[in-house]
Amino acid sequence: MKMTHRPQLPERDFIDLVERVLNHEASLDDIAHLNAVLPQDPSALRYFVEMRMLHDSLEDRMGAASRELDSIEGRLIEFPVRPRAHAVVGSIPAKTGWTWRRWAAAAVVLLAAGGAFWGGYRLLHPPAFEVVARNGTGFSAVPPQGEWIREGQRLKLTHGAVELRSADGNSLTFEGPGELTVHNRERLILGSGLLWAELEGGPLRIRVPRGEITDLGTTFGIDQSSGTSTRIDVFDGGVRFSDSADTTRSVEAKKGESLISSGSDWTPERGKADAARYTSGIRRPLGFSFAADDSEAARIRSSLAFGARWTTVTTPAGAAEMHNSPVHVAWAGSHLFSTGASGSPEAAVLHTHHCGFPWQKDFHTRSGEARALGLPDSGGGIVLRFSNLASWLDQIGARGYRVMLYRNTGPGEDFDWTPVAESSWFQPVSAYSEDPSPATLLGKMTCQPEDHRPADFPDGTGGKGYRAAHGSEETFAVDVLTLTVPVLEHPARSNIAAVVLHPVF
Amino acid sequence: MTGMNLDFSDGLGEGNCFHELLECEQGFLRALIRTIGIPGPDVDDVLQDANLYLVANQSKFLPGTHFRAWAAQVVRFRTLSYFRARKRRPTVNLSEQALDLIAGEVVRQFDQQQARLDRLPGCLEKLPEEQRQLMFSFYRDGESLKKLARTRGCSHAAMRKTVSRIRQWLEACIESGIEDE
Numbered sequence A: 001m002k003m004t005h006r007p008q009l010p011e012r013d014f015i016d017l018v019e020r021v022l023n024h025e026a027s028l029d030d031i032a033h034l035n036a037v038l039p040q041d042p043s044a045l046r047y048f049v050e051m052r053m054l055h056d057s058l059e060d061r062m063g064a065a066s067r068e069l070d071s072i073e074g075r076l077i078e079f080p081v082r083p084r085a086h087a088v089v090g091s092i093p094a095k096t097g098w099t100w101r102r103w104a105a106a107a108v109v110l111l112a113a114g115g116a117f118w119g120g121y122r123l124l125h126p127p128a129f130e131v132v133a134r135n136g137t138g139f140s141a142v143p144p145q146g147e148w149i150r151e152g153q154r155l156k157l158t159h160g161a162v163e164l165r166s167a168d169g170n171s172l173t174f175e176g177p178g179e180l181t182v183h184n185r186e187r188l189i190l191g192s193g194l195l196w197a198e199l200e201g202g203p204l205r206i207r208v209p210r211g212e213i214t215d216l217g218t219t220f221g222i223d224q225s226s227g228t229s230t231r232i233d234v235f236d237g238g239v240r241f242s243d244s245a246d247t248t249r250s251v252e253a254k255k256g257e258s259l260i261s262s263g264s265d266w267t268p269e270r271g272k273a274d275a276a277r278y279t280s281g282i283r284r285p286l287g288f289s290f291a292a293d294d295s296e297a298a299r300i301r302s303s304l305a306f307g308a309r310w311t312t313v314t315t316p317a318g319a320a321e322m323h324n325s326p327v328h329v330a331w332a333g334s335h336l337f338s339t340g341a342s343g344s345p346e347a348a349v350l351h352t353h354h355c356g357f358p359w360q361k362d363f364h365t366r367s368g369e370a371r372a373l374g375l376p377d378s379g380g381g382i383v384l385r386f387s388n389l390a391s392w393l394d395q396i397g398a399r400g401y402r403v404m405l406y407r408n409t410g411p412g413e414d415f416d417w418t419p420v421a422e423s424s425w426f427q428p429v430s431a432y433s434e435d436p437s438p439a440t441l442l443g444k445m446t447c448q449p450e451d452h453r454p455a456d457f458p459d460g461t462g463g464k465g466y467r468a469a470h471g472s473e474e475t476f477a478v479d480v481l482t483l484t485v486p487v488l489e490h491p492a493r494s495n496i497a498a499v500v501l502h503p504v505f
Numbered sequence B: 001m002t003g004m005n006l007d008f009s010d011g012l013g014e015g016n017c018f019h020e021l022l023e024c025e026q027g028f029l030r031a032l033i034r035t036i037g038i039p040g041p042d043v044d045d046v047l048q049d050a051n052l053y054l055v056a057n058q059s060k061f062l063p064g065t066h067f068r069a070w071a072a073q074v075v076r077f078r079t080l081s082y083f084r085a086r087k088r089r090p091t092v093n094l095s096e097q098a099l100d101l102i103a104g105e106v107v108r109q110f111d112q113q114q115a116r117l118d119r120l121p122g123c124l125e126k127l128p129e130e131q132r133q134l135m136f137s138f139y140r141d142g143e144s145l146k147k148l149a150r151t152r153g154c155s156h157a158a159m160r161k162t163v164s165r166i167r168q169w170l171e172a173c174i175e176s177g178i179e180d181e
Helices: A012-022 A028-037 A042-062 A098-112 A294-301 A345-351 A366-372 A389-396 B018-024 B026-036 B040-056 B067-085 B096-117 B120-126 B129-139 B145-152 B156-176
Strands: A127-135 A148-150 A154-157 A161-165 A171-184 A187-198 A205-208 A211-215 A219-224 A229-236 A238-243 A250-254 A257-262 A269-272 A286-290 A309-313 A317-321 A328-332 A335-338 A352-355 A382-387 A400-408 A429-433 A440-445 A452-454 A466-471 A481-485 A498-504
Touching: A012 A028, A012 A042, A012 B156, A028 B096, A042 B026, A042 B096, A042 B120, A042 B129, A042 B156, A127 A171, A127 A389, A154 A161, A205 A219, A211 A219, A229 A238, A229 A250, A250 A257, A286 A294, A286 A352, A294 A309, A294 A345, A309 A317, A317 A366, A328 A366, A345 A352, A345 A400, A382 A498, A389 A400, A389 A498, A400 A481, B018 B026, B018 B040, B018 B067, B026 B040, B026 B067, B026 B096, B040 B067, B067 B096, B096 B156, B120 B156, B129 B145, B129 B156, B145 B156
Parallel strands: A187 A205, A286 A309
Antiparallel strands: A127 A148, A127 A161, A154 A171, A161 A171, A171 A187, A187 A219, A205 A211, A211 A238, A219 A229, A229 A257, A238 A250, A257 A269, A286 A498, A317 A328, A328 A382, A335 A352, A382 A481, A400 A466, A400 A498, A429 A440, A429 A481, A452 A466
């Protein structure tokens, strides 16, 4: 690493003295010397202040200044703000401790002294964003649900993620490790970490080390996990990205685009938006899709097809953790098959589907795989088991979930559909609770004629057969949900292309 | 209170109302409080104290004059109150003259320093992993150099030199902008 040394460094002895001060090892003689030098040597004074500010910044960045508050720098920072026009709904965070009481008392005295400040400010910072969901391996490092992040507060996450929501409908998901300062409801400073924004309320500006992002009515993500680059991914609307060093320089990105600014040249490179790198809303529906190959899997994951964040798999049997959630899924069926349109991410979700042929015939190893996964060996058809759903519901504050199924019949070129009742085109899907075991039937999800879609659904790029989207009428809340599809029985096809779990609040 | 010899005339503009100025200067005030030597856990207390004082005395501020310099004087005064209340001097026992000079220098340097410190994350990433971990142990875990030396099997002097060199390198890095290379 090469570097250019700055001019006008003080004497070596003084540099060593400053180092001792910063290392908490300065002697009384050292301090006397410091007191003598600072008034006489402007370069020494300048150097001392620079090093002191670097030292403080290192403490802040590495957490020493707020060790006792791992998640939030929770002390009130009280300074005047203009009264907001909106009403903030929800709970107001309670503050405890002598500091809070002391300043609360001071506030009462000041206000009672004539209410001189009321026209210009409220003593307390107004709440800006409520924590509506959180995600992480342990919750100690993230603020609890219902907590309000006030204006001026800084949110530090060592891991995990929190979803925040403002009273006017803006939604933010901040993922650590990182640091986010809520200047106010319209202005944020993302020092590091990942931020996902879905803005249905007022305008928002977000400052990052390399510039400032202004929303133009949008859904987007900011990846500031690297200190040397800033990445912006736009999924709806657009954003403007301005250079922090030259505010006259800015670029705009629209839906489907990404901007990456790195290196010495600020000018961002354009690319494709990628949702997979973000926790795109903790409360977002969870999607599970079969994919033909890694390329198709990545295309689905990088999208928000059907409004879900996706977990994709490419094998006929296996187990996986659902992306950015505590939910575990295991599955087994006969084989994967791809047909019909796949131009859009939504079409790609439906393109590859799991088939439910008899396992002992052409796919004789499947029974063993299912048993190894702890799944029932039904001898055919398809079985999927979602577990740890109660933790997911707790994490997002939901009371239950509904199931949506996406299905695909395959080519159907040797298939005469007309004599068959449309409700018989797909085998029904049974939902069981295995919480507690043994399994209890919750209900059957039957595909109705109005649920059918053409093979080119949804992007009109051709194909044969039929697609369908149907789901549960009722809301489930069981911890372990098992879905089964009976083995193919002509003409009813046995398949599942994707499952989406929609939280119900 | 000794004077700070600050120029109050290069103001932020008469159009800015008081609470906007105060809101904008929170980062500066916090940096000033820390640079003067208030320990991290007490910084917010002193900042609140200063904010309340500034609000209560806002009529003394002349619109169009240098808000930052005026606020810095208040902060400096409040920090002395803090030290007196706790019957202790600043962490490094700085003289009042030195404190005045430091406060004035922070007023002058703050914007430039913030721009330099924005490069710090990139510079930290450039550090070898072992050195970065050492800085984490020192700054995040608050371990003394003696303890660090003991756990890492080197002399206290060697550890002091290592930490100083890393800090010097970071200072040179944020100065030269090499984190962008």
